[in-house]
Structure formats: C-alpha cells, structure tokens
Amino acid sequence: ETGVTQTPRHLVMGMTNKKSLKCEQHLGHNAMYWYKQSAKKPLELMFVYNFKEQTENNSVPSRFSPECPNSSHLFLHLHTLQPEDSALYLCASSQAQGRGNTIYFGEGSWLTVV
Amino acid sequence: GESVGLHLPTLSVQEGDNSIINCAYSNSASDYFIWYKQESGKGPQFIIDIRSNMDKRQGQRVTVLLNKTVKHLSLQIAATQPGDSAVYFCAENFSNSGYSTLTFGKGTMLLVSP
Numbered sequence: 001e002t003g004v005t006q007t008p009r010h011l012v013m014g015m016t017n018k019k020s021l022k023c024e025q026h027l028g029h030n031a032m033y034w035y036k037q038s039a040k041k042p043l044e045l046m047f048v049y050n051f052k053e054q055t056e057n058n059s060v061p062s063r064f065s066p067e068c069p070n071s072s073h074l075f076l077h078l079h080t081l082q083p084e085d086s087a088l089y090l091c092a093s094s095q096a097q098g099r100g101n102t103i104y105f106g107e108g109s110w111l112t113v114v
Numbered sequence: 115g116e117s118v119g120l121h122l123p124t125l126s127v128q129e130g131d132n133s134i135i136n137c138a139y140s141n142s143a144s145d146y147f148i149w150y151k152q153e154s155g156k157g158p159q160f161i162i163d164i165r166s167n168m169d170k171r172q173g174q175r176v177t178v179l180l181n182k183t184v185k186h187l188s189l190q191i192a193a194t195q196p197g198d199s200a201v202y203f204c205a206e207n208f209s210n211s212g213y214s215t216l217t218f219g220k221g222t223m224l225l226v227s228p
Contacts, residue, residue: 002157043158043203043218056215090157101207102148103216105157 003027004106006091012112013081021076021109023091030096032074033103034066037088049074050096081113126225133194135222137187137204146207148216149178149189153200161189161202191224199226 004025013019025032034046048056049068063085065077074091088108094101127133139147145166150158164171164178164187171178177190187204201223205216 002159004157006157042220043216045215048215102160102163103205104160105150107155107157 002104002106004091004093004104006089006106006109008109009107010110010112012114013078014114015081015083017081018077018079020078021089021091021111023074023076023106025072025074025091025093025104025106027093027104029093029104030071031094031101032068032071033092033094034064034074034076035090035092035105037090037108043090047076078111081111083113086111086113123220124223124225126227127194129194129196129226129228131194133189133191133198133224133226135189135191135202135204135224137189137219139185139187139204139206141206141208141217142182142185144206144208147178147180147187148205148207149176149187150203150205150218151198151200152203152221158203194224194226196226196228199224 007022011019031050033048036044036046045058046060047066052068052071063080067075088110090108091106092103094103125133125135148163149161151161152158162173162176162178164180166182169180175192179188189202191198201221203218203221205218207216
C-alpha cells in the first residue's frame, strides 16, 4: 500500500476510444503528478498540479487531458491515442511547499493502444 | 543540457554480496536526491534520500553516498538478497515556484542470483 491508488491497473483501448485513468492519494498531499514510463526510456513528467492548479504541462499532446477536481484526485482523460502511447502511466503525489519533498508513486496503469 | 544518468544499465551479483549502484548528475544546483526501487509490474518505491548538506546517509541495509565535487551519487546495498532484484533509479530534485519536480535517470537493473 503506497498511499497512491491508480485504476484501472490495465487498460486496452482502440485508437478511436475515449477512456480515463484515475488516481487517488491518501497522504494529505497538495501536489499530484502524471508520469509516463516507456520501455528503455527514463520516467517522463507529463503534468503537475499544485493545490488543484496545473503548474506544468511538459509539452504533452492534447490527446492527453488531465483533470484535478481536488487535491486528492487526479484524472488523465485519453482520446484518439496512438499505438506509441502504449506505456505505464504513473501517478504520484508530494507535499507542495519547499524543496526536498519526496514524491510517492502509485502502482501505475498499464495502457495498451491497439 | 542538465541531466541525471546512470553508469551501468545492468548489475549482476550473488546473494550475500554487497551491491553498488552509481549515478551521475550534472545540475550543480540540485540539493536533494532520491533513490527509488521499481520491481517488475509495480511503481517506483522510495528507498532513501539525501540532501546536499550531507555526504552519507544510512538506512536499513542501504547507504547513499553523495560526492558533490564530482557530482556523483551511489547506492550501496549490503548483503544483497534475491528480493532486491529490481530496477533502481536515482532522481534529482529541484524546486520551482514552490513545488517539487524530479528528474530521473534511465535506471540500473540489479539481478541477484542465489
């Protein structure tokens, strides 16, 4: 139990589908993140939300749309994805203020685009 | 550009040996470093961290060493066990506008044979 819960753990979707990934953190944190992990690549930061405000969009294509309704929940809405978007999508959270705030990850959602 | 990287992609050790995983960073302004362990099919798990005002920090069977002169970080695992087999990431932490952003290296696969 990491304190960060992601659902679904596995998702297969067609390129014309619309789906969403959900993340919930039980750590009382104020910042939440989406990372993408592909084979043979470092973890890539996608989005950051700090106190529900999006503070970073790391040049992510618009077919990925994040939503943060409150500090405990984060969504990643997916539409018209490409096969190269298949990857492990990791949600994470941390305290928002100051340096040296450890980021805690969920178990990830494995996405396969067919 | 600024980056965090790992020297060895794969490290194979015998059970009971000590393991050393290395990491180089290039951002001299970074002041907080974290080691994560990622087992197959799971999200990264926090292992140990160190701040730039320290040279060494010890945990349970793990020690992190920081050499700021040569911008080098290492993770030492004592009496390595098969359960230690995983990918290990170092991450560099710097703050921007009050929130934390991590930059990850590519990771080192640790293989422990009985």
